[in-house]
Amino acid sequence: MIEFEGVTKRYPDGTVAVDDLSLTVETGQITVFVGPSGCGKTTALRMINRMIEPTSGRILIDGDDITTRPEAQLRREIGYVIQGAGLFPHRTVLDNVATVPILKGVSRRDARSSALGLLERVGLTADLGDRYPAQLSGGQQQRVGVARALAADPPVLLMDEPFSAVDPVVRDDLQQELLRLQGELGKTIVLVTHDIDEAIRLGDKVAVLANGARPAQFAPPADILASPADDFVASLVGRDRGFRGLSFADGNEIPLKTIDHGVDGLTLEVDADGRPLGWRGPDGLLPTEGSFRDGANLRTVADLAILSPAGAAVRVDAEGRADGLVLLEDLAGNVRSQQRERLAALATSNSNGEAG
Amino acid sequence: MSDLWSYLATNGGDVLTALVQHIWLALLPVAIAFVLSLPLGALVHRYVPVRHIALTTGSVVYTVPSLALLLLLPGILGTSVLDPLNVVVALTLYSLALLVRTTADGLDAVDPTVLQAATAMGYRPVRRWFAVQLPLAMPVILTGLRVATVANVSMVSIAALVGIGGLGQLFTRGFQLGFYLPPIVLGLVLSVTLAVIADVLIVVLQRGLTPWSRAGAR
Numbered sequence: 001m002i003e004f005e006g007v008t009k010r011y012p013d014g015t016v017a018v019d020d021l022s023l024t025v026e027t028g029q030i031t032v033f034v035g036p037s038g039c040g041k042t043t044a045l046r047m048i049n050r051m052i053e054p055t056s057g058r059i060l061i062d063g064d065d066i067t068t069r070p071e072a073q074l075r076r077e078i079g080y081v082i083q084g085a086g087l088f089p090h091r092t093v094l095d096n097v098a099t100v101p102i103l104k105g106v107s108r109r110d111a112r113s114s115a116l117g118l119l120e121r122v123g124l125t126a127d128l129g130d131r132y133p134a135q136l137s138g139g140q141q142q143r144v145g146v147a148r149a150l151a152a153d154p155p156v157l158l159m160d161e162p163f164s165a166v167d168p169v170v171r172d173d174l175q176q177e178l179l180r181l182q183g184e185l186g187k188t189i190v191l192v193t194h195d196i197d198e199a200i201r202l203g204d205k206v207a208v209l210a211n212g213a214r215p216a217q218f219a220p221p222a223d224i225l226a227s228p229a230d231d232f233v234a235s236l237v238g239r240d241r242g243f244r245g246l247s248f249a250d251g252n253e254i255p256l257k258t259i260d261h262g263v264d265g266l267t268l269e270v271d272a273d274g275r276p277l278g279w280r281g282p283d284g285l286l287p288t289e290g291s292f293r294d295g296a297n298l299r300t301v302a303d304l305a306i307l308s309p310a311g312a313a314v315r316v317d318a319e320g321r322a323d324g325l326v327l328l329e330d331l332a333g334n335v336r337s338q339q340r341e342r343l344a345a346l347a348t349s350n351s352n353g354e355a356g
Numbered sequence: 357m358s359d360l361w362s363y364l365a366t367n368g369g370d371v372l373t374a375l376v377q378h379i380w381l382a383l384l385p386v387a388i389a390f391v392l393s394l395p396l397g398a399l400v401h402r403y404v405p406v407r408h409i410a411l412t413t414g415s416v417v418y419t420v421p422s423l424a425l426l427l428l429l430p431g432i433l434g435t436s437v438l439d440p441l442n443v444v445v446a447l448t449l450y451s452l453a454l455l456v457r458t459t460a461d462g463l464d465a466v467d468p469t470v471l472q473a474a475t476a477m478g479y480r481p482v483r484r485w486f487a488v489q490l491p492l493a494m495p496v497i498l499t500g501l502r503v504a505t506v507a508n509v510s511m512v513s514i515a516a517l518v519g520i521g522g523l524g525q526l527f528t529r530g531f532q533l534g535f536y537l538p539p540i541v542l543g544l545v546l547s548v549t550l551a552v553i554a555d556v557l558i559v560v561l562q563r564g565l566t567p568w569s570r571a572g573a574r
């Protein structure tokens with residue numbers, strides 16, 4: 001757990017980058033700081049590893065004031081990833097990754113051999129280990145940056161716009177990879193970004209920060225989409241927040257219809273193995289436009305239902321055999337009741353908050 | 357050509373002495389200046405006021421003609437005019453003027469985000485200096501070293517004008533003998549060869565020390 005207690009940072013020129021920030025980052029979760037340029041995200045983040053000292057207030061990690069430990073020692077327990085990776089150009093990939101373990105006294109040999117394992121963990125092949133950073137693509141460099149931050153197995157990871165310097169396709173890969181890694185590792189991650197979509201995708205909780213790192217809203221992404229706290233948050237979240245919010249709902253919650261359920265004169269046709277072929281009707285065979293599997297989110301299911309000529313998304317099992325249909329009207333009913341529940345819950349917690 | 361060989365046959369010992377002395381007089385100042393330029397360059401890199409003072413001083417030193425400096429130094433140092441120390445001091449000053457600047461430039465050129473990453477990883481300042489800053493500044497520093505070394509090898513010849521050894525003696529000998537070519541050609545060939553060898557050695561050193569600086573430029 002990382003606690004900001006009334007933390008303020010005033011730079012020598014008078015700029016108040018962080019103004020009386022109080023906020024708690026939960027252990028084992030990804031907490032995202034998102035906000036417009038210059039709102040104080042980086043300053044807030046860097047105070048956690050004492051790259052920047054607060055003007056007032058204090059920061060606790062697991063209950064201990066961070067100023068009670070020597071800076072260098074504290075930093076070796078906190079992984080740090082920055083935009084563009086910031087790799088050492090004069091060291092090979094393996095030596096870059098081995099940096100912090102070596103600083104902590106591990107022999108170079110041991111550090112390098114565990115670095116090799118880490119490369120695979122972040123999706124790189126071992127043969128890249130002997131290259132210099134300049135011989136890698138931007139996306140590969142960023143992966144090495146993540147491996148380097150993880151090398152000493154720190155409980156806390158700080159990431160400052162880690163994926164901003166790569167193109168959208170690579171960014172998507174890296175985000176997915178981070179979620180997969182986090183599923184295995186369960187680190188306490190604080191990630192800074194100005195990209196609200198990235199925040200929503202990666203965050204267990206998202207702090208939307210206004211100027212001076214003032215938290216305009218600090219909530220799980222689904223809640224931010226469902227009910228932005230104010231106009232600032234709403235404008236940052238942007239369009240289509242209802243539809244985007246569906247990605248946090250489980251597609252399996254909607255009651256399935258059997259595959260022989262006809263819709264408006266259309267019936268699902270399957271091949272000998274039971275794989276969907278299309279919708280048979282008076283206009284011949286129309287395409288299904290795809291199918292979903294167990295574990296798909298509601299956004300995927302809704303998208304399929306909208307695209308389907310029958311207004312029905314086709315679910316398939318692991319072998320690709322159609323095993324159920326989600327109808328648009330069932331989906332609509334489910335979405336309606338979920339949103340109603342969520343807003344009711346938020347209203348209750350808000351009024352409780354105001355009372356207490 | 358045969359003159360050259362006969363000159364070498366009769367004066368071989370003197371030529372060798374001159375060559376060895378030339379090497380000493382050229383390389384010792386570079387070595388001293390190189391060692392001094394690392395801390396000085398670091399100060400220049402770090403503190404803006406020091407930078408102005410140092411770079412101005414450096415430029416002024418560079419504009420003093422070498423012959424004038426060689427004649428002035430004995431008065432300042434209290435040495436005799438024929439003391440090789442004058443040459444060493446003069447060339448050290450020139451080399452230093454150049455190397456302090458290139459060391460500072462090299463340090464300036466290091467990407468600050470890389471240094472921040474090093475700090476964030478838990479490097480303390482001294483270790484960070486030797487493990488990250490200095491190695492990253494090395495390509496520029498070594499380029500400066502290369503220029504200073506080659507310049508010194510040619511400048512040492514001037515020492516002969518004030519009566520101090522080195523290959524320059526061969527030139528003065530040739531002129532004294534009424535533009536007698538063999539020592540002049542010999543001096544020229546040897547000092548050029550020396551400069552080329554020094555240059556090649558530093559390039560080899562550069563490749564060995566900074567293999568990474570050519571990575572990615574394929």
Ligand SMILES: Nc1ncnc2c1ncn2[C@@H]1O[C@H](COP(=O)(O)OP(=O)(O)OP(=O)(O)O)[C@@H](O)[C@H]1O
Binds near residue numbers: 016037042043
């Ligand atoms: N060293 C500094 N001295 C003075 N002001 C600074 C310094 N560093 C940052 N600031 C100012 O503090 C404010 C917050 O900066 P910070 O870097 O934390 O913003 P940010 O949210 O990370 O922005 P971005 O998304 O552009 O990276 C800005 O107004 C910035 O100009």
Ligand SMILES: [Mg+2]
Binds near residue numbers: 041042043
């Ligand atoms: Mg920033």
